[in-house]
Amino acid sequence: MYRRTLTALQRWTLRLDVWINRVYPTDLNPLYYTGGLANLFLFILVLSGIFIFFYYVPSLSGAHESVTYLTERVPYGGLIRGIHRYAADAFIIAALLHLFRNWFTDRYLFSRDSPWISGMFMLLLGGLIGATGYVLVWDERGLVVLSTFAGMLRAIPGVGGNLAQVLLGGPGVSEGTLPRVLLLHVGPASALYVLLWWHYVRLRHPKVWPPATWVLVSLGVITLLAALVPAVSGTPAAPGLAPRTFWLDVFYLLPFWLAGYLPAVLVVAAVAILFAAGFVIPYLNREAPDAMGTRHAGVAQVIDGNCTGCELCYYDCPYDAIVMVPSPYPGLTRAAANRKLLAVVIDSRCVECGICIGACPFEALELPGFLESDVRRRVAEAVHA
Amino acid sequence: MSIERRRYATGVYVLSLIGAGCVALIVLGEMLGGPDRRVFWQIGGAALGGIFVVYGLILLLLRKMGLLGPRRAER
Numbered sequence: 001m002y003r004r005t006l007t008a009l010q011r012w013t014l015r016l017d018v019w020i021n022r023v024y025p026t027d028l029n030p031l032y033y034t035g036g037l038a039n040l041f042l043f044i045l046v047l048s049g050i051f052i053f054f055y056y057v058p059s060l061s062g063a064h065e066s067v068t069y070l071t072e073r074v075p076y077g078g079l080i081r082g083i084h085r086y087a088a089d090a091f092i093i094a095a096l097l098h099l100f101r102n103w104f105t106d107r108y109l110f111s112r113d114s115p116w117i118s119g120m121f122m123l124l125l126g127g128l129i130g131a132t133g134y135v136l137v138w139d140e141r142g143l144v145v146l147s148t149f150a151g152m153l154r155a156i157p158g159v160g161g162n163l164a165q166v167l168l169g170g171p172g173v174s175e176g177t178l179p180r181v182l183l184l185h186v187g188p189a190s191a192l193y194v195l196l197w198w199h200y201v202r203l204r205h206p207k208v209w210p211p212a213t214w215v216l217v218s219l220g221v222i223t224l225l226a227a228l229v230p231a232v233s234g235t236p237a238a239p240g241l242a243p244r245t246f247w248l249d250v251f252y253l254l255p256f257w258l259a260g261y262l263p264a265v266l267v268v269a270a271v272a273i274l275f276a277a278g279f280v281i282p283y284l285n286r287e288a289p290d291a292m293g294t295r296h297a298g299v300a301q302v303i304d305g306n307c308t309g310c311e312l313c314y315y316d317c318p319y320d321a322i323v324m325v326p327s328p329y330p331g332l333t334r335a336a337a338n339r340k341l342l343a344v345v346i347d348s349r350c351v352e353c354g355i356c357i358g359a360c361p362f363e364a365l366e367l368p369g370f371l372e373s374d375v376r377r378r379v380a381e382a383v384h385a
Numbered sequence: 386m387s388i389e390r391r392r393y394a395t396g397v398y399v400l401s402l403i404g405a406g407c408v409a410l411i412v413l414g415e416m417l418g419g420p421d422r423r424v425f426w427q428i429g430g431a432a433l434g435g436i437f438v439v440y441g442l443i444l445l446l447l448r449k450m451g452l453l454g455p456r457r458a459e460r
Contacts, residue, residue, distance in 0.1 A: 025448055073420045079430035213444040220437025227430035 002284070009104040033210035034098035040210055040218060041091035042192060048084035049189065056136065058178040063138035064236040071233070082226025088130050090222060092251040095123055103281065110351045111202060111319045113282035118198040120278045125188040125195070130252030132185040138178065139234035141246045146173070146181070148256045148264070155264035173239050202320055202349070297370035299350040300357070302343050305332030306364035309341030316359035321349035335362055393446045400439045400446070407436040 020029050030037070055074060057066040070077040099119060102108050108116040131149065135142040146168075153164040167184075169176025200206045209215070234246055248257050259267045300321075308331060314322045327342040343364070345356075356365045366372070414429020447453045 024445070027454070028445065028448060072423065075418070076426055076430060078423065079426065079433075082430075213441045213448065216437045216441030216444065220434045220439075220441060223434030223437060224431055225434075227427045227434055230427065 006104060006106075010106065013101060013104045028211055028213060030210070030214055031097070031101060033207055033214060034094050034101055036207045036210040037214065037218060038091055038094035038098055039196070039208055040215055041087045041094055041222075042196075044087040044219065044222065045084060045091060046189065048080050048087065049186075051080050052084055053186070056182070058136070058182045060138070060173070060175060060178065060237075063136065063178050064233060067137050067233055071230070078230050079223070079226050082229075082231045083222055084133075085231035086222045086225045088133065089249065089251050090218065092126060092130065095119075095126060099123065108282050111321075111349060114202050115199050116282050117279060118195050120275065122192055122195045122199070123278075124275055125192055127252060129185055129188050129192075130249070131256070132181050134249070134253065135181045136178065136185060137233050138237045140237055141234050141248070143173075143237035143239060144246075145253060145256050146177070148259045152255070152259060152264045152268050155268050203318070205318070297352045297354065297367035299347045299352060299368075300345045300354075300365050301368055302345060303364050303366060304342060306336055306362050307331055307339065307343050308333075308336045308362050308364070309339035309343070310362070311341065311343075312359045312361070313343055313356035313365060317356055319349050319351055319353075321346050321351070322356060333362070336364075390450050393450045396446045397443055400443050404436055404439040404443075407432040407439065411436070 017029060017031060020031060024030070052070060055066055055070040055077070057063055067081070071081055072078065102112075102116070131145060135146045135149070150164040150168055153167060154160045156163060165171065167177075167180060168174060169180055200208065210218070248254075255267050255271055258270070307327075309324065309327055311324055314324050323344050323346060324341040325344050327339045330337050331339050343356075345365075352367055352370075354367055354370070357367065363372075410432030411429050414425045414427075414432065416425075418425035418429055444453065
């Protein structure tokens with residue numbers, strides 16, 4: 001059932017690709033750059049965040065006032081604030097599109113599990129950063145988000161009470177609260193870049209940045225939105241007073257909205273289960289080695305007498321599983337006699353895909369469980385059948 | 386020039402004109418904007434966003450006309 005649903009979704013994703021490729025040149029299809037777009041929005045968030053940071057005062061009496069000053073008195077301050085606000089939503093939208101696209105097209109299995117896991121951590125941190133950003137404005141909505149967040153923390157059995165106290169800097173909202181929230185906003189944002197490194201480290205040609213067209217259009221749309229629908233603060237937070245109705249951001253504040261209708265412990269459990277499911281997805285679908293056909297072909301082996309050190313396999317391996325080392329001795333064939341380098345396969349990274357075999361013109365690589373003679377035999381059997 | 390390319394070229398001209406208009410609005414926003422006249426900052430900001438979109442679309446049309454990219458190795 002799970003596999004059938006994924007196959008249907010994959011078919012629809014590929015159909016969407018074909019449809020978009022009719023409108024845009026293939027190398028500009030925006031769906032190919034969802035990860036790069038998320039990275040672009042993160043970059044915009046960091047730059048606009050640094051600007052806002054210079055004006056922000058993390059105190060109960062100064063926070064709302066400092067945000068208002070930035071928005072109303074600083075030249076283009078409101079625009080920068082709006083860019084920060086809309087880039088945050090755009091980041092989550094791009095990240096979710098990236099997640100679903102890679103899930104539906106099976107680009108999360110085997111050696112791609114580490115980008116998937118790092119991506120899940122980034123999503124989790126992204127949610128935390130977004131929610132704390134709403135608290136920092138310190139209006140009615142911020143106070144409700146903070147109170148709900150503290151309530152959700154308290155609902156965690158055992159350590160919940162202590163966690164809430166650490167967040168608030170005391171039993172309730174105090175002067176120590178906003179500096180802590182600011183730390184929770186800025187600290188994880190820095191950690192996102194460490195996670196990005198983990199996200200990219202195993203990919204040979206990651207699309208880190210979208211093409212210039214999409215950089216400009218994305219930046220332009222966000223700037224336009226920030227100017228035409230400015231981000232505004234609500235009534236200043238007043239602890240103890242009942243808040244009025246206000247708008248909730250569905251991308252970041254959905255759990256806080258749910259907490260208004262369901263017990264906090266249920267919301268915490270739902271979020272925990274959702275992310276736990278996300279973390280195990282790469283391992284749900286793995287087939288038994290015998291059912292994997294050519295995937296059970298063994299780690300690629302270098303026939304070092306044939307290797308000329310040409311580096312073609314090194315450049316073609318999408319899993320970064322081949323490194324070139326100085327050749328300690330000459331090869332056995334004429335082509336390999338004067339080689340300077342030798343290819344070496346890193347076993348733990350090889351996914352037995354066979355791409356290096358196709359890349360090598362010197363027959364210097366093989367999959368031990370799936371030799372050329374096996375292929376010839378299978379073709380012959382298929383022809384005779 | 387094929388009809389399609391002519392259509393793209395017309396698009397580039399129109400977008401360039403819009404871009405020039407955006408530049409004028411940015412100048413206007415910069416000259417007249419102030420804490421008490423924030424609407425001009427908004428106009429300037431919107432024009433800045435507009436110019437980014439316009440330049441992005443011009444790049445897209447030039448690419449569709451075949452005047453830009455992809456790199457030769459990717460053709």
